[in-house]
Amino acid sequence: MKPISLLVGNDINNATQQLSWATLLDRIIQFCCVGEVERHKDKPFPLLYEEIFLSALRKSHLDELKLKTFIAEQVTAITSNEIHERIRGMRIPHIMTTNYEYSLEGAVPKRNTGLVRERIYSVFRRSQHEDTTYWHVHGECRSPQSINLGYEHYGGQLQQMRNYVVSGTDYKTKGILKDSLEYRLQHGKVNYQSWIDLWFTTDVHIFGLSLDFSETDLWWLLTYRARLKYYKQLPIENRIFYYIPQQFKAASKFKLDLLHVNGVEVVDFPYESSLDYYRLVLDNIEKG
Template structure:
């Protein structure tokens, strides 16, 4: 049985060309009529920059966030797939986690939402299934624009629900959602993969195409909490590995981040990255050996 679990970010989309993330940011500013007052200083963390853009537009234009996120959903849905998306599907992993909002990884818009519950805003259980692969859109998806996770407030709400799910237990009204925390369920050997979060404590995970900037507070918290369980609290067994793939040309400039990942029990795998297409093919070849 193939138990591969992949966590994939937006960089694989850059092979397709077309609209970049910077292009999308400019489109968002133009849509909000905020170009005359937004300073795109690189020192601004993106979730807070998003809040600046939205709040400025909200004060001046009375724009609704629903309209803004619907616009973003339309723009990201225009991203085209490429041969790396196809190669990932051909690998036939059991689970694909992604921070991407569009469905290029699936290859088409999924017809079946297999989430434990239907979430409007946050993405603890957001799952689709196609061709025996479970796709978890952990930062929202284009079919549900308000679920698209961009702003600081949204990250805060997501993290709150994640910590409840892992540590203290949930408060959902649905009877299908387990009330006991993930830690308690691991102790009781009752883990049924209701959420993508379960996989971080039960499976090897291969992370690529994801910069893992520090603004990804939800993922950094999860990595940190998992490492604390393994080395400090030791309340539950943590016996699986996490691999982070990075172009070898970025090793020196990214040392500060790689040091932090290593402290959080993440194994760094570097491969030649000057040719982006060849780089991702090499990653998939490396991962295929874990099948």
């Protein structure tokens, strides 16, 4: 049995009353003094963020670091609930999250233990809490510049990820494996120096994440992994599971079809309440 890792999204915060994305967006618009910007459901979030920031930039030359610092302050108010605490208690070796705050850890990490000191992007960004390594794949509150929100940041993050997987790195850090992950998979030289390694070597359980198509970095990783496995026939034997409430399956068929063709296994459970749903998800993970 392969070791397991988790990828946890923001919806676990919504299992109890927390800061919603809609509320956060309204506060960002108010902070930027751009009330003319329409928060429309059909606007992909990274592009909506660009609209908000560029409107504020043209109006008042807003410093983006000030905006991201404001966002970090807002999401820091999110606190742990029963689901966060249970995840911590499971002692999973590796937990990835798209969240910026530290409700999963239960405390602000003392330091970033990544092999590469990253200021903006998050390929190596990690911290240790008790027996678990936490990977904030879209940045973290402690380093506001790393918070991945806009299209520009997503593009830069994807560039760093593709270099890591396809062409290798040229960092000077001692001890880092610089060959591409693709090459290392072929020659059995894979370690856990980046959260990307986990997607090819551990059974990944994804939950609390809508995984909509604005998550271009994660969708690229899924599709390239599938190409390496099925086209180049590299020895990729781990499994990836995506959890979804049963009543959302029909409306999400287009997305689930894409997950299936990329080798992702969909797991569904009934949804009576957020807490009950995530209890079932974690029960399933614990049972293996």
